[in-house]
Amino acid sequence: MNEFDFTIIGAGVSGLFTAIEIIKEKPGAKILIIEKGPSLDNRTESDVYNGFGGLGISEGKYNFSVDFGGDLVDKIGLQNTTYYLSKVEEYLNEFNGKDSLDYQSHYFQAPDESKIRFIDNKVKHLGRKLSKEVIKSIFNYLVENNTQVINSVNILGIEKKNSKFLIKIEGVENLIISRNLIIATGINSDFVTNLSDKFQLTKEKSRVDFGLRMEMPSNQLNQVLGDDLEVKMFYKDLYTYCMNKSGNIIPKKMLGFSLADGQNHREGKLSDNLNFCLFKPYYFEDESRLMNYLNNMMEEINKGNDELIGQKLSNFDPYFKKKNTINKSMNYRESDLYIYLPEDLLDDTKEFLHELDVLLDNGIEGNSILYGIDIKFHSPKIKTDSTFQSSVEGLYFVGDCSGVSYSLSHAAASGIYLGRHIVE
CATH class of the missing domain: 3.50.50.60 (FAD/NAD(P)-binding domain)
Known part of the structure; x- marks a missing residue:
């Protein structure tokens, strides 16, 4: 037939x-x-x-x-x-x-002065x-x-x-x-x-979202999470994605790139950490320019052998102070993220974390880790x-x-x- x-x-x-x-x-x-x-x-x-x-x-x-x-x-x-x-x-x-x-x-219900939006x-x-x-x-x-x-x-x-x-x-x-x-x-x-x-x-133009996956203590966001397992936050054009309480960060392969992904606690061993990704959209005139940019960036990050980069939050931004030790769930190459990733993504991430830090009575742990990079791909519309x-x-x-x-x-x-x- x-x-x-x-x-x-x-x-x-x-x-x-x-x-x-x-x-x-x-x-x-x-x-x-x-x-x-x-x-x-x-x-x-x-x-x-x-x-x-x-x-x-x-x-x-x-x-x-x-x-x-x-x-x-x-x-x-x-x-x-x-x-x-x-x-x-x-x-x-x-x-x-x-x-x-x-x-x-x-x-x-965030204070009126907060620039972070929370949604159901x-x-x-x-x-x-x-x-x-x-x-x-x-x-x-x-x-x-x-x-x-x-x-x-x-x-x-x-x-x-x-x-x-x-x-x-x-x-x-x-x-x-x-x-x-x-x-x-x-x-x-x-x-x-x-x-x-x-x-x-x-x-229309080609879109790709670049994101940093963040790992922090599992109780870090209890003030905004309550009894929930996830909270959705938006700041400027940044948005949080795939939050996993008591989960782990795992590597994933996509389109030939090695990326940082999140895993929920039922899929692997329980951890003392919480992880989520913070994405920002980017637009390119056509697919060839997008892929050329990605190939160059990921070649430097993966180094041809699936390596991933990361940086302690206190090193990324000295504003955040170390308090407790965090057991990382995945190996990474300690790096200055500004060498590899878009500057505006990192600047906006800092601003978002500052805003979030103000909302939390105990502040954000400086030993938290930012992993680079996760990518959400889109087809041209x-x-x-x-x-x-x-x-x-x-x-x-x-x-x-x-x-x-x-x-x-x-x-x-x-x-x-x-x-x-x-x-x-």
Whole structure:
């Protein structure tokens, strides 16, 4: 069978949730999912960010806030965004995700003079083990409902003829024919760039978020956390991300770079520390300039052997005084961060920590560690209509590759939204 109603390129959460919703809205629809990476069963630790399930099996952390994680509110409105985020949670529970670590980070009432903004956020944190079980359950549902999945293949060419898309994939002699083509490749920017160039689609600037991951005593933020496990803070265009109380910092590989990532306490051994990342967005005129900048920066940081840099907070900024010893959770090369990282990121980080220090009765521990660097990648935003359809009829871009979402929850929500509207 080589002719399909819907072909989805990319088996990350946006593609999978699109397929789920198409099945629910139009039972019997012929769906094909094409994934460049390995199947779920064949994914290894080195494939954490590549293969069936995509980033959905990394830490599996879904934030159900309309205030961050993407621009869905601008795209589909506040009411729709709220509704479709709730559907993501519903489907995660339906596909064996009920045993996740669920919590609410409540709004902290900061003094009026504080420049830090705190927001409410509901979190569903699956972790890697449960994420794989959820993705496996989704896979079984898809194949039981007329969906064909092809893994570990490259797409050799895409054409459009007589209102249908003709797709040539590696190892398959006959062309794939599809009435609708949904691109859900996440941050696979090369593929999206080449396709958008071929069909002369309009793109905006390329975005990447650089961040420092901070490790401090586990009780450091109790004053703003209360009984919660996480608090969301914003300062200027900085935002906190992936806070893990009693968790550890671990290395991760992404796009060939070695980065500093956070792990929740259920995934590894309990620690006496808390970690979170503080991100700042940056924009480049095109993808080639972005990658040139990244390659140069990461070559100096990783030194060709996956090294990571870090700096004690008291060395980074003498304003902060040492009080207690902190047991680091990951090795790093003690470095002057200003040698390697953007100056405005570091200056704004200092300002944020000063503001936070004022809010805390006991201040911030100078033995806290700043690790460099974590990176959140974004695809260039493709111009699409309110249903994620591009200027080419039947060609859709959804999830992170659309540039509209940059989180698991918003990517999945955009997929559900598209799946419901594409069958109308």
